Structure formats: structure tokens, C-alpha cells
Amino acid sequence: MNQSEPLSVLETGHRILWGDATDLAAISDASIDLVVTSPPYPMIEMWDSIFKDQSAEAARALKQGRPMAAFEAMHQVLDRVWRALWRVMRPGAIACINIGDAVRTMGGVFTLYPNHARILSALLAIGFNPLPVVIWRKQTNAPNKFMGSGMLPAGAYVTLEHEFVLVARKGDKRNFASTSGKQRRHESAYFWEERNQWFSDVWFDLKGSRQKLSKSERHRSGAFPVELAYRLINMYALSGDTVLDPFLGTGSTMIAAMAAGRHSIGVEIDGSLKLTIQAGIDEMIPWANQRIDQRLADHRAFVAGREQTHGPLRHRNAHYGFSVVTGQERQLRFYRPVAVRNLDKDAFGVDYVAENSQPTDAAAPPRTRRRSAKSVATAASSRGQSTLPGF
Numbered sequence: 001m002n003q004s005e006p007l008s009v010l011e012t013g014h015r016i017l018w019g020d021a022t023d024l025a026a027i028s029d030a031s032i033d034l035v036v037t038s039p040p041y042p043m044i045e046m047w048d049s050i051f052k053d054q055s056a057e058a059a060r061a062l063k064q065g066r067p068m069a070a071f072e073a074m075h076q077v078l079d080r081v082w083r084a085l086w087r088v089m090r091p092g093a094i095a096c097i098n099i100g101d102a103v104r105t106m107g108g109v110f111t112l113y114p115n116h117a118r119i120l121s122a123l124l125a126i127g128f129n130p131l132p133v134v135i136w137r138k139q140t141n142a143p144n145k146f147m148g149s150g151m152l153p154a155g156a157y158v159t160l161e162h163e164f165v166l167v168a169r170k171g172d173k174r175n176f177a178s179t180s181g182k183q184r185r186h187e188s189a190y191f192w193e194e195r196n197q198w199f200s201d202v203w204f205d206l207k208g209s210r211q212k213l214s215k216s217e218r219h220r221s222g223a224f225p226v227e228l229a230y231r232l233i234n235m236y237a238l239s240g241d242t243v244l245d246p247f248l249g250t251g252s253t254m255i256a257a258m259a260a261g262r263h264s265i266g267v268e269i270d271g272s273l274k275l276t277i278q279a280g281i282d283e284m285i286p287w288a289n290q291r292i293d294q295r296l297a298d299h300r301a302f303v304a305g306r307e308q309t310h311g312p313l314r315h316r317n318a319h320y321g322f323s324v325v326t327g328q329e330r331q332l333r334f335y336r337p338v339a340v341r342n343l344d345k346d347a348f349g350v351d352y353v354a355e356n357s358q359p360t361d362a363a364a365p366p367r368t369r370r371r372s373a374k375s376v377a378t379a380a381s382s383r384g385q386s387t388l389p390g391f
């Protein structure tokens with residue numbers, strides 16, 4: 001074998017389940033390592049119809065002008081999904097739920113509907129262990145961003161320019177006792193300087209969602225930036241883990257999971273999103289490679305600056321040969337996606353190569369395919385038919 005050729009060493013599987021996420025019967029117990037999702041937002045008008053379809057009480061309450069009853073009925077729809085997650089998440093798995101609060105005038109009264117607080121209460125009641133949340137600043141070009149009475153106190157309201165990522169764990173921390181688990185964890189490390197940015201509880205740097213979505217498409221779909229999902233997946237899942245998004249929408253979480261070398265399952269009730277999801281998947285490989293290049297370039301720039309001010313760093317990464325701040329980053333490596341294959345009409349396999357910058361890489365045996373993409377292909381393609389083997 002040509003020692004300079006990269007090995008195709010990792011394969012991930014991704015399946016879309018079309019249907020209602022209140023029923024996750026097609027997914028095995030304790031098979032999900034991470035949930036990254038964003039539900040329809042209760043009391044945001046664009047989602048009224050989807051809640052009315054799923055709750056007669058929400059429809060009645062909206063019609064009769066009982067906004068707090070509508071708010072509660074909409075959350076009861078979401079509660080069913082949070083309860084379904086509990087069964088499919090493995091002990092120690094984390095759920096990251098992106099949500100914004102809503103403001104609305106109904107019956108002449110302007111009020112805040114605190115979606116984030118209501119969801120946190122629901123998660124607590126189910127038994128999840130809430131962890132510190134992230135607040136991220138949305139980019140807004142709204143010309144009329146101030147609400148209320150202009151320059152005169154006290155009738156104005158601050159503008160909602162942030163969303164929350166609620167973070168909750170099922171039980172206690174995950175345990176990584178096996179040698180392969182430990183190895184996977186070390187390879188999935190992020191850089192020290194990324195840790196410092198990502199684990200801050202306020203994010204200002206998230207840019208809009210995927211290029212392909214027009215502004216109106218983005219607004220209609222409620223898509224969040226792929227970077228949001230990519231970051232959360234890198235923070236809370238290992239490569240080869242399985243990520244679930246029960247409200248897949250335009251597919252941002254699945255695209256981010258593909259880019260990060262994690263398996264994924266997405267559940268979506270609106271079949272008309274299929275083409276938009278496919279368009280996003282078609283753009284995944286260039287997006288992922290650009291993001292990996294950027295992470296490497298940012299790290300090299302960071303090292304150059306840091307070594308100037310602090311002297312040489314003590315540790316060296318085994319795969320790239322550059323310096324790193326901590327011993328935990330020595331095995332960090334990226335798997336670059338090189339091909340997406342349609343396994344069936346709703347399932348995809350992604351092949352990766354490991355960058356082959358050190359001679360030891362070429363000599364290493366191919367990485368096991370762990371939970372293979374094939375297991376997704378043979379997985380239940382209709383709800384309730386069977387469980388997802390290997391997940």
C-alpha cells in the first residue's frame with residue numbers, strides 16, 4: 001500500500017424517520033448518546049398551525065383568546081417528546097434543546113411566554129439533571145427592533161435577541177472504562193482554546209444558518225446555524241456516537257453529525273422538507289472540510305501567538321505534529337468526510353479518511369466501523385416495525 005495514501009477508516013450512518021417524535025418506537029432503548037434539537041416554539045405565530053394540528057386544546061385556546069392555556073397545551077405536545085427521549089437516551093447521555101422565549105400580544109395584552117423555563121421544568125419533572133445553559137446572540141437586522149413607547153419610560157420592552165441551549169443529562173456522567181472508549185474519547189478531543197470559547201455560557205459568534213437557505217426559507221423553517229449543532233456535537237459526543245434530533249427540520253443536526261463523524265437519526269413530521277434536507281447533505285462535504293481546515297488554521301495561529309508570549313508549549317499532537325497546550329489534545333484528530341452514499345431513500349452512509357500526516361497512521365489497522373452505516377440501512381424504515389439494530 002502506498003504509505004502516503006489516506007486510509008478510509010470510518011463510516012457513519014444517518015437515517016431520517018418521517019413521522020411524529022412523540023412516538024420513538026423505531027429507536028432502541030438507551031441507544032442515543034446525544035440529543036441536539038430545536039422544537040417548534042410555542043406562542044410564536046409561525047408554529048401555531050403545527051401545534052393546532054397536534055393539540056385540539058391548543059387550537060381551542062388560541063381561537064377563544066386564552067393565550068396561557070394555549071401556551072400550556074403547546075408545551076404538553078413537547079412534553080411527550082421529552083418523555084420519549086428519556087427511554088432512548090443512554091444513561092449519561094445529554095440533551096441540548098435550542099429554544100427561544102416568545103412575546104405576543106393577545107387580547108390587547110403584551111406578554112412574554114417563557115418557553116425555556118417551561119421546558120426546563122418539564123425536563124426536571126421527567127428526572128433529567130439540568131446542567132448550565134448556553135445563551136447565544138442571534139444575528140438580527142430587524143429595522144424596528146425596539147418595542148413599545150420609544151423614548152418615554154416605562155412602556156418599552158427589551159428586544160429578544162438571544163436564544164437558549166438548554167442542557168440536561170440523563171443521570172450521572174458517562175463512564176469510559178474500556179480501552180476503545182478511552183481511545184475514541186481522546187481522538188474526539190477539542191483544542192484547549194476551543195474549550196475556552198465553547199464552554200462559555202454566552203456565545204456571540206454564531207453566524208446565520210446554511211448558505212443554501214434563502215432568508216425567507218430560513219425564517220419559515222426556524223433553522224439554526226449548522227455551527228451551533230456542530231459545536232454541541234463536538235462538546236458532548238464522541239466520534240462514532242449516535243446523535244438524535246427529534247425535530248429535524250432542514251437537517252442541520254444531521255449535517256453537523258455527518259461533518260463531525262457521528263451517526264445520526266432525525267425525526268421530522270413535515271415530509272415537504274425532504275428536498276431541503278437533501279440539498280443540505282449535498283453541501284456537507286465542502287462545509288465539513290472547510291470547517292476542519294479552519295479549526296486547524298485557527299489552532300496553528302493560536303500556537304504561534306501563544307508561544308510568542310508564553311514560550312514553547314509542552315505537548316505535541318501525535319497526528320499533526322503541532323504543539324498543543326494539554327496532554328489531552330495529543331491524540332486529537334479529524335476524520336474528513338469524502339463520500340456520501342444513499343443507503344436507501346431515507347438513509348445515508350458517509351465515508352471518512354483520517355489525515356495521514358504521521359507514518360504511524362499508515363501502519364495502523366483500519367479503525368473498526370463500530371456501529372456501521374449498514375446498521376442504519378437495515379434499520380426500521382417504517383415506524384414501529386422493529387428497533388434500530390446496532391444503535
Ligand SMILES: C[S@@+](CC[C@H](N)C(=O)[O-])C[C@H]1O[C@@H](n2cnc3c(N)ncnc32)[C@H](O)[C@@H]1O
Binds near residue numbers: 020224
Ligand atoms: C424549529 S424547527 C427545527 C429546525 C431545525 N433545527 C433546523 O435547523 O432546520 C421544528 C421542526 O419540528 C417539526 N415538528 C413539529 N412537530 C413535530 C413532531 N411532533 N414530530 C416531529 N417533528 C415535528 C416541524 O415540522 C419543524 O420542521
